[in-house]
Structures are given as C-alpha cells and as structure tokens.
Amino acid sequence: MVEPHTHAAGELCDAALSVYSRALREGRVAAREADRAPCLRSFGLLKQDADDPQWMRPVPPAVALPGLLRAVEENITLQRTRGEKLAASFAPLIALDAQRAAVPDGPMVSIVLGLHRINDAIQEASEESSEELLTIQPGGPRPPELLASNRPREQRLLDRGARMRTLYQHPARHYPSTLAHFERLSGDVQVRTLDEVTERLIMLDRKVAFIPANSDRTVAMEIRHPALISYLATTFDRLWRLATPLFPQDAGEESTPGEITTRQRTIATLLIEGHTDAVIAERLGMNIRTVRVHIAKLAATLGSDSRAQLGYLIGQSGILDETN
Numbered sequence: 001m002v003e004p005h006t007h008a009a010g011e012l013c014d015a016a017l018s019v020y021s022r023a024l025r026e027g028r029v030a031a032r033e034a035d036r037a038p039c040l041r042s043f044g045l046l047k048q049d050a051d052d053p054q055w056m057r058p059v060p061p062a063v064a065l066p067g068l069l070r071a072v073e074e075n076i077t078l079q080r081t082r083g084e085k086l087a088a089s090f091a092p093l094i095a096l097d098a099q100r101a102a103v104p105d106g107p108m109v110s111i112v113l114g115l116h117r118i119n120d121a122i123q124e125a126s127e128e129s130s131e132e133l134l135t136i137q138p139g140g141p142r143p144p145e146l147l148a149s150n151r152p153r154e155q156r157l158l159d160r161g162a163r164m165r166t167l168y169q170h171p172a173r174h175y176p177s178t179l180a181h182f183e184r185l186s187g188d189v190q191v192r193t194l195d196e197v198t199e200r201l202i203m204l205d206r207k208v209a210f211i212p213a214n215s216d217r218t219v220a221m222e223i224r225h226p227a228l229i230s231y232l233a234t235t236f237d238r239l240w241r242l243a244t245p246l247f248p249q250d251a252g253e254e255s256t257p258g259e260i261t262t263r264q265r266t267i268a269t270l271l272i273e274g275h276t277d278a279v280i281a282e283r284l285g286m287n288i289r290t291v292r293v294h295i296a297k298l299a300a301t302l303g304s305d306s307r308a309q310l311g312y313l314i315g316q317s318g319i320l321d322e323t324n
Contacts, residue, residue, distance in 0.1 A: 016040050023058035031056050043068060087113055087219070108225035111213060118168060118220045122202060122210055125222075129204040130160040134236050136167045136201040139285050141175040158187030162205075166191045167239055169285035170263060173246055180200050182247045192243030195266040195284050198235065206233050260301055260319050267294050268314045 016037035023029040028049060029201075033117075034056045040046045045064050049055040088111075095107035112118050126133070133154065158164060164185070170193045172178050182189055200217065203209040209232050213219040224230060263284075270280045277295070281288040295310070302317055304310035313318065 012064040013037060013039065016045075020045055020058060023056065024061075025195055028055045030054065037101065084113060087111060108223070109228070110222040110224075112210075112220045112222050113218075115218055118218075120209070121220070121222055123153060124164075125204050125208045125210075126157055129157060129161050129162060129207075131205045132203075133157055133162060133164045134201070134203040134206075134233070135165070136197050136199075136236065136239070137172075138169060138197050138200060141178060144177040144181075147177060151181065155187070158185060158189065163188035164190070165236075165240060167197050167236070167243055168193045168246070169197055169289075170195055171285050171290075172278050179247060189247065190245070191247040192240060193246050194239060195263055196244045198240060201232060203229070203232060203236065206230075251314065260298065264294050264298050265319055267291060268298055269320055271295070272311050272314050272320075273300075 016039050017039050019029055019033055020040055021093075023046065029046070031048070031054050034046050035042055040056075044067060045059055045061075047059055049057050076324065091111040092107075094109055094111060116194065154164060156287050164187065166182075166189075168178065168191065172193055179189075182191055200212055201209060203237045206229060207224065209229055210220050211223065211232075213221045218262040223232070251318075267280055268285065270283065275283070277288050277291050280286075281291045284291070298304075298314070299310050302313040304313050
C-alpha cells in the first residue's frame with residue numbers, strides 16, 4: 001500500500017530524492033517504486049520505459065530543470081497579472097469609499113497603474129490646465145532625455161499663461177542638465193532647492209495632483225479630493241518659502257572660513273540623531289563623499305577630533321538653535 005505523500009508544492013520530498021537518485025545511478029527504477037513519490041512524474045523527472053511499462057527511466061536533471069523553471073516563471077507572471085487585475089478592480093472601490101466620506105461627485109482618488117498610463121493621465125490633466133504647475137522632484141538628477149520629453153508639455157502650459165514652480169534637493173544645483181532644461185523654457189518659471197523634500201508631487205491648477213503609490217513609482221494616485229489638494233498645496237507653499245532660489249536667480253550658499261552653512265546644520269542635525277553617513281546622503285540626495293566633506297568641515301570648525309566628540313560639540317555649540 002502506498003503511504004500518503006504530502007509535502008509543500010514545488011518541493012521534492014526525501015522519498016522522491018531517494019528514488020530519483022537510484023534511477024540516475026541504475027538507469028531505471030521499477031514503476032511500483034516510483035509510485036512512492038508521484039511528484040517525480042508531475043515534475044517530469046521520470047518517464048515510462050517505452051519497451052517495458054513496468055520500469056521508469058530518469059529524465060536528465062539538466063533537461064528537466066529548465067522546464068520546471070519555465071513553469072515557475074509562468075506562475076509568477078500569472079500572479080503578477082492577477083495582482084494588476086486586483087488593483088484595477090479595487091480602484092473604483094477606493095473611489096467609492098472616498099465618495100462615502102461625503103465628497104463631491106466624481107472619483108476623488110484614483111489608482112493609475114503603469115508608467116505609460118501615469119504619463120497619459122498627467123498629459124491629459126496638463127492639457128486641461130492653464131494656471132499653475134507645482135512639482136517636487138526628490139533624489140538625484142533626472143535623465144536629460146526625460147527632461148526633454150516633458151519639455152513640450154510644460155511649454156504648452158506656459159504658453160497658456162500658467163506659472164511653473166519646481167522644488168529640487170540642493171544637489172540639483174550642480175546638475176547642468178537641470179539648469180539647461182529650465183533655461184530652454186519660456187515663461188513664468190521658478191526653481192528652488194532644499195536639503196530635504198517630500199516624495200514626488202505633480203500638481204496642476206491646485207485641482208489635481210499625482211503622487212507615487214509604491215516604491216518604484218509604477219503605481220500612482222491621482223488625487224482630486226479638495227481637502228487633500230489643499231493639504232498638498234499648503235505643504236508645497238511652506239516648503240517653497242523655506243527653499244533657496246536656483247532659477248532664474250541663484251542665491252548660492254556662500255560661506256566664509258569658520259562659518260557653518262545651512263546645509264552643514266542640516267547634516268549636524270542628522271548626525272546627532274545617530275544616522276550614518278550613508279543614510280544622511282540618501283535623505284539629502286547627496287553623494288556620500290560630499291556628506292563626509294561637510295562632516296570634516298564641521299569637525300574642523302568645532303575643533304573635534306572624533307565622531308563622538310563632534311556630536312557632543314554640536315549639541316554644546318548651539319548651532320542647531322539657529323535653525324529653529
């Protein structure tokens with residue numbers, strides 16, 4: 001009597017490994033032995049002997065494995081497709097829930113799946129706008145080809161009399177492609193930078209906004225809820241007032257020897273919070289070597305000989321009080 005054969009899907013049990021190993025060594029195995037491990041047949045690792053059905057012959061592992069891996073990849077694709085369908089089917093439910101919370105008619109929050117659809121949604125909203133484009137662009141430099149592809153859309157908006165306000169992180173001040181992009185635009189364009197900004201934001205006419213809904217930005221939320229739009233616009237305005245002009249007027253960050261710059265104060269704040277150089281670089285959108293140069297300048301200015309002493313001297317110096 002064949003014993004119950006249970007184990008997780010996609011695994012070879014000990015019985016299967018034993019039978020298959022013997023089949024490889026001996027060139028065949030009795031069919032009744034193969035019945036102890038039916039997963040061998042389902043995986044295509046054993047096939048019936050064409051001359052004698054009482055025997056099973058092994059399929060070489062190098063031949064069987066690619067087929068098994070293909071099946072795994074097909075299953076992953078199937079699950080990914082299922083996930084996309086689930087997200088699409090939940091999108092109207094999310095909008096329905098927003099409406100339930102006493103919002104005006106129409107979808108106030110929509111989920112947009114895929115970079116192509118996101119770009120199409122932004123394009124459509126842009127063509128319907130004529131007053132203002134607000135954007136926040138965190139992280140490193142944007143590829144020149146991406147900037148170039150967005151330029152016609154932005155210029156059409158500017159030609160309709162709209163104004164354009166963009167927030168970057170401070171390292172953008174050193175990206176020639178960024179400055180060149182804005183220099184090619186004609187109209188009311190201003191760019192400012194901060195040490196830290198929020199996640200990416202695109203807002204048009206303070207009526208519709210787009211924000212990422214996942215880490216790789218392949219899913220976005222299209223927001224038309226008046227309360228959420230007001231919140232995002234207020235956040236942008238407050239960041240804008242704190243930011244340093246970059247274009248058309250570059251205020252720079254001049255400092256004299258021994259003076260601690262605004263950026264160094266920001267780094268000092270993150271230092272005493274216990275963050276590593278790598279974390280500070282990621283949060284501020286800077287190269288880690290640049291962060292270490294600023295830390296070295298802080299140490300020299302405050303007379304520190306070690307990292308621990310630097311944290312103490314930052315706290316004692318009162319330099320962080322100047323940021324409040």
